[in-house]
Amino acid sequence: MIACFLLTALSSSVCARDIFVDNVAGDDRRKGESPEINARAGGPCRSIRRALELAERADRVVIANTGQPYHESLTLQAGRHSGLPSRPFTIVGNGATLDGSAPVPRDAWEQVEGNIFRFRPRRATFQLLFLDGKPAPRRMVDRSQGFPELEPLEWCLLDRTVYLRVDKDRLPHQYDLSYTSLQVGITLYEVRHVLVTDLVVQGFQQDGVNAHDSAFDTTLVGLTCRGNGRSGISVGGASRVKIYASLVGNNGTAQVRTEGFSRTEIINCDLIDAAHAPATVREGGQLTIQNDAAGS
Template sequence: MSRWLSLWIVIVVGLTDLLQPARAADIHVDSANGFDGNDGLAAVITTATNGPVRTLKRATQLAQAGDRIVLKSNGQPFFETLYLTGGRHCGFASRPFTIEGNGAVISGLRDLPPDGWRPQGPGLWRLSLTRKGHYRFFRDNQPIPEFLPTTRSMALDDLPLDHYFSHQGAVIFRFDEGYVPYTELWTYAAADIGVSLVDVRNLQIRNLTIVGFRVDGLNADGNCRGVVLDNVTLEHNGRAGLSANGTSQVFVESSRLTGNGRHSAVITEYARVNLQNTDDGGVEPTVIE
């Protein structure tokens, strides 16, 4: 290597370091006790404006490149989508932009209106939802398994007990005869995506559960690079736990992609997903070219 080339590399590396913010901030989010008028710079409220924010949306508005968004796990899920886009939500090789979940949950579940149930026959009940294609249902916080028929001509009587399936634009359930579903608490996957990544670089997401979204738990689109999921659970989402598209590259370590509707992970276009020490529920990632 020539002397001038070595000097040029040193200058470029030095300039890159100078472009980094002098100090990374921790933006704290507390879904129970936070307030979006706070600055997010403290885990607990200390003054009229110093304390955690309440929503993920506000945290992403305050965050800058190389920062950490720190979630508080208090038993109350975040019922919203986390949107991260290139620029201010990117990190650096030496200091990634980080989502520290601390065991918190991002949920796409909403209460199922009890007046939506319609009897369809002995032990059979019907639901019609506005948004169709992918479904996930929970009864008293327990997932109800979906039945995937092998033919389109399946008779309703062939539906297994305590299962559901999509039928002619509606959803059909089978229960014990005499059971009335609207007497219990039901939730369903209402929101589309749990975490949306677009063109982010050097991002780490840790210790987080993403559950109950209609389509995907996490979607990486565009040109996402240096994305690491560490101890992240993506489960019971309607289509896939993880979706990687465009030229995105996602490394998944010590995580769970289980109980999702069609795929543990779906990979399209030129994207890449690397699973290490990760439970995919026996369902290998699906590559769609």
């Protein structure tokens, strides 16, 4: 029995491979066996989702930074997306961007009065509006004060509806406006020994990264999680997550949030808080923050 277990572990380690992704030159009919197209290996996949379908225990998914965002949501779940203590299942981002935003459809806007327009996104519990690819100025709503007095190009969220004031004699479709559309950037569920590195995760309606439950020995290194509707990184359930050298800011209600019985370690990270979105929000779990520079 022990011999069989050791043989299985050894074979998994030996067979672990790299799967390459390129959203410009790739093709999801390929198996991602090489970073470039060639007759022998075929070439990269086009989507990260396809690479995860092909992946097995302890593999590495290597993402090309083409300058074009990857518009998709990822889920890592169970044994096939887990690694070994000596070789974690790894997503290598190479600085690429995972983007959950979408343009606001031209016909989605409805005039309320004057320069005030509104639209109702499909998911609106948490929401951000972007102008020219950056979070637009937001006015937080105090219901006791009634509808807020919006400045030009300022927006608010009220009753699951986005309200925007445009400039005089302008219409919403004359601006480059987008919103958080896809729900979560990377969901981790019931996985072990996972490493995610060097990836920008932005524009998701809920969280950039969500270790939902039982994500054990999960490490996030060099991530930038920004412009997500609820939080940049959320750790819940019984998950055990370490976050190193990451930048988390401009998220909707929290930069990093924890809940349940999770344990989260934040090491040498830059958490950019705001009045409506603190650096950390604890709704359960254990949270420790370490900054080596502060102690030197």
